[in-house]
Amino acid sequence: MAKVHGEAEAVRVGKTVYRGSVTISRLLTLHGETVERELRCAFEVIERTITADAQMLLVPQVEVDTYWTSLPDRPAVMVEQYHQHGTSEQYHSELKSDMDLERLPSGKFNTNQLVLHCAMVAYNVLRMIGQIANDTGDFPFHKRAFRRRVKTVIQNLIYLAARLVCHARSYKLAFGRWSPWVPGFARTYQRLRC
Helix, strand or coil: CHHHHCEEEEEECCEEEEEEEEEEEEEEEECCEEEEEEEEEEEEEEEEEECCCCCEEEEEEEEEEEEEECCCCCHHHHHHHHHCHHHHHHHHHHHHHHCCCCCCCCCCHHHHHHHHHHHHHHHHHHHHHHHHHHHHCCCCCCCCCCCCCHHHHHHHHHCCCCEEEEECCEEEEECCCCCCCHHHHHHHHHHHHC
16 A cells, blocks of 8 residues: 555665555444544555665565544655654653643632743743753753753753852853853853844
């Protein structure tokens, strides 16, 4: 079915990916009534005849992923969206655990709504700070990463000890003499002033 209805893409020698969708008619029982419905099934079939380390296989290895959906998008777009479904779970986890919002403070809906709006603003600001710190490469993070968790940004950049010093009619942050974060803050401050 994948070879007939799908689009083939040769990823590498010995690995072919077929993506496509088919519409299947099924009888469903809704509220005691039998109804015939058209269901769309998007699929991604991976056929391997040679492994990644160049070992030839006697029998092809086939991996099948199916997605029953009502989305109107192209099959390649739908498959990628389903592959990314865990990303929103990570953001949700950060909001709950890193920002300490597992339990909302009140039994009143309006109060909790206000708390969530404030948390949303704080979360977005912390994400922007983390992205700027990650993109500049001036900050001494231990590992290179695509993005930083909010907890890491809070611990490394927000909890950083500094004094606000007023000198010559300007305000500056004064860090400890041997703080490894000073060069990153100085370069970021110069970029933001320009």
